[in-house]
Amino acid sequence: MSGWNKEKLQRHIKEGRGQGEKASYIPWTKTHEFSSKGRATRIFGIKTQRIHHLHSDNQLKAFHMFEWEDNVIDIREGFPLLDVMEVIDDKENLRFDKFRDKESGEQLVLTTSFLLTIRDADGKERYLARAIKDSSELTRKITFEKLEIENRYWRARGIEWRVITDKQLSRQFVKNIEWVRETLLSNGQGDIDKEQLSDMLLKFLYSNTDLVLRGKLKDFEKIVGVHNGSGLYLIRYLIATKAIRIDMSRKFDTTARIIDLLM
Numbered sequence: 001m002s003g004w005n006k007e008k009l010q011r012h013i014k015e016g017r018g019q020g021e022k023a024s025y026i027p028w029t030k031t032h033e034f035s036s037k038g039r040a041t042r043i044f045g046i047k048t049q050r051i052h053h054l055h056s057d058n059q060l061k062a063f064h065m066f067e068w069e070d071n072v073i074d075i076r077e078g079f080p081l082l083d084v085m086e087v088i089d090d091k092e093n094l095r096f097d098k099f100r101d102k103e104s105g106e107q108l109v110l111t112t113s114f115l116l117t118i119r120d121a122d123g124k125e126r127y128l129a130r131a132i133k134d135s136s137e138l139t140r141k142i143t144f145e146k147l148e149i150e151n152r153y154w155r156a157r158g159i160e161w162r163v164i165t166d167k168q169l170s171r172q173f174v175k176n177i178e179w180v181r182e183t184l185l186s187n188g189q190g191d192i193d194k195e196q197l198s199d200m201l202l203k204f205l206y207s208n209t210d211l212v213l214r215g216k217l218k219d220f221e222k223i224v225g226v227h228n229g230s231g232l233y234l235i236r237y238l239i240a241t242k243a244i245r246i247d248m249s250r251k252f253d254t255t256a257r258i259i260d261l262l263m
Contacts, residue, residue: 003101003103003104004101004104004106004108004109005101005104005106006104006106009106009109012028012109013082017080018078018079018080018082018111021074021076021117022047022048022049022050022074023048023049023050024050025048025050025074025076027052027053027076027077027078027079028078028079028080028109028111029053029055029078029111030053031053031054031055039056039057039060040053040054040055040056041054041059041060042054043060043063044185045063045067045075046067046181046184046185047067047072047073047074047075048074048075052075052077053077053078054077055078056132056134058132058133058134058165058166058169059077059113059114059132061166061169061171061174062113062114062130062132062164062169063075063077063114064174064177064178064181065169065170065173065174065177066114066116066130067177068177068248069118070242071118071119071120071121072116072117072118073117073118073119073125074116074117075114075116075117076114076115076116076117077113077114078111078113079111079112079113079114079115079129080109080110080111081109081110081111081112081149081150081153082109084110084149084153087153087156087157088149088152088153088156089156090152091152094145094148094149094152095145096149098142098145099146099149110146110149110150112129112130112131112150112153112154112161113130113131113132114129114130114132115127115128115129115130116128116129116130126159127159127160128159128160128161128162129150129154129159129160129161129162130161130162130163130164131147131150131161131162131163131164132163132164132165133147133163133164133165134165134166135165135166135167138165147163170249172248172249172250172251173248173249175251176239176246176248176251176252177248179236179252180236180237180239180240181240182236183233183236183237183240184237184240184241192226192230192233192234194233194234194237197224197226197230197234198234198237198238198241198243200220200224201220201231201234201235201238202238202243202244204216204220204223205235205244205258205262208258209257209258209259209262210257210258210259211257211258212254212255212256212257212258213235213254213255213256213257213258213261214254214255216231216258217231217232217235217254218231232254239252244262245262245263246261246262246263247263
């Protein structure tokens with residue numbers, strides 16, 4: 001962030017940047033004030049019930065995959081390491097000097113892409129920190145220097161930290177999430193009651209598992225008297241709510257038998 005100085009630092013802190021949880025959290029940087037590599041995106045979080053500010057396509061993909069995981073209960077993007085100098089003891093060989101504003105000389109506030117709150121099977125909550133990088137960035141020395149600062153910071157705080165690159169972000173998995181996620185944000189197609197009709201469709205599908213999905217969706221639409229496409233919308237909703245489980249790493253094929261699609 002260019003033009004950084006003590007006044008801007010205090011303003012960010014006063015605004016509550018990097019503070020709060022879930023709906024109350026405010027990221028340190030917002031899309032309109034940060035130079036992004038790739039497309040910057042503002043997206044409404046279903047779990048957090050707030051707008052998330054993401055600065056690259058890879059961050060958007062990671063966000064979708066985090067939100068999809070059942071054990072992730074909060075996603076905080078652009079989390080600032082405000083107390084980095086106090087937290088890290090072994091910082092003699094860290095190049096903090098490379099992360100200063102060129103004009104003011106003020107130390108820039110480093111951020112981690114995501115701080116996740118997860119709930120384990122025993123009900124306990126813990127944090128995971130994740131840095132999202134394009135694999136091409138890992139050839140740059142300054143990238144490694146920033147990542148090493150992040151690594152030591154989170155290690156000192158006793159929080160698991162990892163780097164995720166585009167190589168680990170499944171394009172098809174994310175496409176499937178985007179395809180079904182929309183149904184959680186809309187009221188349905190036309191006048192259909194998606195809650196009631198999706199339950200009816202689920203029972204209908206499980207009583208016809210040996211047949212091709214596309215044909216049975218059309219049959220269902222005729223039986224309940226809804227317009228074309230409603231059946232596919234409802235199955236997307238069933239996948240989004242995880243009432244049915246499919247292999248999200250594969251393209252969804254409506255010409256397959258129902259039994260071959262369900263996990």
